Amino acid sequence: MHRVKSKNQSIPHKPLRYGLFVTRPFALWAVLSIVFVVLAQGLETSTYYVFKKLIDTAELFSSGQDATNMLMVWIIIYPIAAVGHSLMYRASGLTAMRWVTGVQKYGRDALFAYLVKHSHTYFSNKFAGALGNKIWNAADGVGDLIENFLWSGVNVVVAFLGSLLLVFLASPTLALVYSFWMVILIVVSYFLSRRNSGLSEQHSKERTHVSGLTVDVLSNITALRQYVMCTAEIVRAEGATKALRDAALRAWFGREVLLIISNVVMGMFVVSMLYGSFSLWRGGSMTTGSFIMILTLMSGLAGWFSQIGNSMNAFARGYGLIKEGLEEILLPHDITDFPKAPALAVSDGAIVFNKVTFLYGTQPVFSDFSISLEGGKRVGLVGPSGSGKTTFVSLLLRQQDVHEGEICIDGQNLRKVTQDSLNAAISVVPQESVLFHRTLRENIAYGKPDATDEEIFEAARKAQAHEFIMMLPEGYGTLVGERGVKLSGGQRQRVAIARAILKAAPILILDEATSSLDSESEVEIQKALHELMQGKTVIAIAHRLSTIREMDRILVLDGGTIVQDGSHDELVKDEHGVYARLWNHQAGGFLPD
Numbered sequence: 203m204h205r206v207k208s209k210n211q212s213i214p215h216k217p218l219r220y221g222l223f224v225t226r227p228f229a230l231w232a233v234l235s236i237v238f239v240v241l242a243q244g245l246e247t248s249t250y251y252v253f254k255k256l257i258d259t260a261e262l263f264s265s266g267q268d269a270t271n272m273l274m275v276w277i278i279i280y281p282i283a284a285v286g287h288s289l290m291y292r293a294s295g296l297t298a299m300r301w302v303t304g305v306q307k308y309g310r311d312a313l314f315a316y317l318v319k320h321s322h323t324y325f326s327n328k329f330a331g332a333l334g335n336k337i338w339n340a341a342d343g344v345g346d347l348i349e350n351f352l353w354s355g356v357n358v359v360v361a362f363l364g365s366l367l368l369v370f371l372a373s374p375t376l377a378l379v380y381s382f383w384m385v386i387l388i389v390v391s392y393f394l395s396r397r398n399s400g401l402s403e404q405h406s407k408e409r410t411h412v413s414g415l416t417v418d419v420l421s422n423i424t425a426l427r428q429y430v431m432c433t434a435e436i437v438r439a440e441g442a443t444k445a446l447r448d449a450a451l452r453a454w455f456g457r458e459v460l461l462i463i464s465n466v467v468m469g470m471f472v473v474s475m476l477y478g479s480f481s482l483w484r485g486g487s488m489t490t491g492s493f494i495m496i497l498t499l500m501s502g503l504a505g506w507f508s509q510i511g512n513s514m515n516a517f518a519r520g521y522g523l524i525k526e527g528l529e530e531i532l533l534p535h536d537i538t539d540f541p542k543a544p545a546l547a548v549s550d551g552a553i554v555f556n557k558v559t560f561l562y563g564t565q566p567v568f569s570d571f572s573i574s575l576e577g578g579k580r581v582g583l584v585g586p587s588g589s590g591k592t593t594f595v596s597l598l599l600r601q602q603d604v605h606e607g608e609i610c611i612d613g614q615n616l617r618k619v620t621q622d623s624l625n626a627a628i629s630v631v632p633q634e635s636v637l638f639h640r641t642l643r644e645n646i647a648y649g650k651p652d653a654t655d656e657e658i659f660e661a662a663r664k665a666q667a668h669e670f671i672m673m674l675p676e677g678y679g680t681l682v683g684e685r686g687v688k689l690s691g692g693q694r695q696r697v698a699i700a701r702a703i704l705k706a707a708p709i710l711i712l713d714e715a716t717s718s719l720d721s722e723s724e725v726e727i728q729k730a731l732h733e734l735m736q737g738k739t740v741i742a743i744a745h746r747l748s749t750i751r752e753m754d755r756i757l758v759l760d761g762g763t764i765v766q767d768g769s770h771d772e773l774v775k776d777e778h779g780v781y782a783r784l785w786n787h788q789a790g791g792f793l794p795d
Contacts, residue, residue, distance in 0.1 A: 213312055215532050217524040221344045224305040224312065231301040232348075235294050236356055242290030243357040245283045247364035250495050250502070252280045254368075258491035298352055302345045309341035313531050321536035322601035329414030333531070339406060340527030347520045354513035358506050365499050369475075372492035376478050383471040390467060391514045394460040398514070401453040402522030408446040410526070415442050453519070460514055472500045537603055537621065545623035548708045549612050550577025551739030553598065558607035560597060567593045568762045570607070575755075577612070580740040582750030584784065585759035591743045594759070595711055598741070600624055611709070629707040633714035633743075635698035637689070642671055643678040645697055649705030657704060664734070665700035667693070703734050710735060712742040747785055756781065 214220045225232050259273045314337060362384060370377035419426060419435050426432055475496060483493035553575040560568045567590050575581050583591045596602050597609060600616050608615045616624055629649070637645045646661060647653045653661075658678070662668040670693055674680040682688050682697075689697070702710065712731070728749070744750045751770040758766035758773070758781050766773055766781050773781035 213316055213528075213532055215528055217343075217347075217521050217528065220309075220340070220524065220528060221305070221347060224309040224341075224344055225301070225348075227308060228301045228304040231297050231304065235298040235301055235352055238290050238294035238297060239352050239356045240360050242287045242294060243360035244364060245287035245290060247361055247368070249280065249283045249287070250365075250499055251368055251371075252276055252283055253498065254372075254489075254491035254495035256280065256491070257494055258489050261490060294352065298348070302348050305348065306341045306345045309344055310337055313337045313340060313527075317531050319535055320533070322596070323536060324533070328530075329418055331417030332410045332414030335410055335413050336527035336530050339410075339523040340531070343520045343524040343527070347517065347524070350513055350516045350520065354516065358513065361502070361506050365503065368495060368499065372488060372496060373479070373482055376475065376482070376496070379474055379478055380471075383467065383474070387464065387467050387471070390463055391460065394456070394463065394514070398453065398456040398460060398518035400522070401449070401456045402519045403526050404522075405446070405449040405453040406523045406526040408442075408449040410530075412439075412442045412446050415439060457518070468503070472503065475500055537600060539620050540618050543618055543620045546611060546614055546616075546619040546627055548627045551708045552577035552612055553709075553739060553741075554610045554613075555594075555597075556608050556610065558597065558604045558609060560593060560602070560604050562593070566762065568597075568604075571762065571764075572607075573757070573764060575739065575741070577739050578737055579754045580735055580742070580752075582753035582756040583741060583743045583759060584745075584747060584750065584756060584781065588761075589759040590762040591759055592713075593762075595713065595741065595743065598711070599628060599630070627707050628709045628711060629702040629705045630711045631695075631698050631702045631713065635694045637682050637694055637697060639681065639684045641676075641679050641681055642674075642697060645682060646678075646700045646704060649701040649703070653704055658700075661700040661704040662697075664703050665696045667696040667700050670696075699731070706734075708738055710738050710740045712740065712744075714743060714745060758784075 214223050256273070256276045259276055262272075317333060317337065366377060366380055366384070369380050415438070419439070426435055479488060479493055479496040482488040483490065555568075555571055555573045558568050558571045559566070560571075583594060585591055593602075597604055598616075600609075600621060603617065608617070610616065611624075611627070638648070643655075643658055646658050646667075649661070650657065655678075659668060662671060662678075671678055671680070680688075682694075732752075740753075742750050742753060750756060754769065756766075756768060756770060756773055757764050758779075760780060766776070766779050773779060774785055776782055
């Protein structure tokens, strides 16, 4: 099995180079496929010559000359060549299937491996469904180009060259005419196909947009109905599909123009060749067999000319699909590991922000921001919306890079260690937990893929999830639906907490981890979290201040600045402080924005 050898390997951005890149592991199958197609088309073209020799020999035989043996030889050769060409084509199919399916799998793997290394910011600006389509377009597009290259490219080239040789043997003059029209056809097809490639690329972009729009709407179907936006979204979709249709019409029109011009050139080609061969035959400069050979060649050439037009159109479509997909996926990674970066080694879990400056666009979020968090301590982050809480966590997870300064864990700059080791050292329970469309067992075990069933069950018990899971029809084998839609918000949150418990990383981030739970469940979850937090560095973001009153330390952020720092008891005593004001003004236990 061929696998992507390195996550950092360079994937070519140009469609043809990309095609060679994914073909390299299957070079043997590629060579064999091409050889068999060349042999197949060579044998098929040779049948025209065999047919000519049959006619010329039959004329000799009918005129009384002793040509019986020679006639029998050509009679035997003809079916051998005909059957041989069919067998060679089948051989090309058997080898090409290894080549085509191989490059499609290898291409998908390489693009997926590159795609998932993009930053959090990259994915926040893209449609997930559209990105999936781009991988398929690029990978399958190469497979389509290979099939087109083999059976509409290589065989046509061999057919043309073989026919040129046969025409030359019949008449060098006619061979010059043949070559002239061949050059005309190639030049015209090349320039028209380049234009069609751009049209096909635009069509692909519009199709991707429609696909992404559809996925986006269907993913938010509840909001669509609650806000009575069905009609508005239908109108939006109609506008997108109109743009798609317009692009499809332009691309189709370009293909039809190419076929029309190819047919006109073909007609002029055939007429000139037939007129020339007839004149030579009538003048006695060409045998009857050669004349009939050229007639049959022209019949075959008509199909080959049409094949060239279709081949160019298919190439333009495939090239456009691949180009559009590669341009979107192979953007430079925003966040990368340093060469030979070491893994993060966590001992105490001490976190330091040292003179950090970070801008969101042109708006500064943190400016020369510094804070030290002692390892093994529980720290709460509070503050109004836009105060920098989410950005604080995002920078710690290295979802985005700081513009100045550094963030360290146990003295190690996060930019100088591997991202995988950083993520392995941190467990996160987000505010909105999204699950995979897999079983509950698989979702919980995501925190520890090699976990035993008992470990999974224990983590679920601690997260107060075991009881509701066992009440489901398939228990831990229940599929949760796309993004976990079959579960309630509280159930999804408990599964996410179980996953974090199982991961047991030395640093824990809780982003409103209990906000979706009812009061009774929250009490039990808090007990489990209290146990989980022992010996770990914990950062908890909370709007509900009651959830962080037991933290060792609470940081109050406002405008990217720490305006208060202390325990709950210390901060609440400062009656004029921000924390006391927020505490006193809470409604229903939540911090108002």
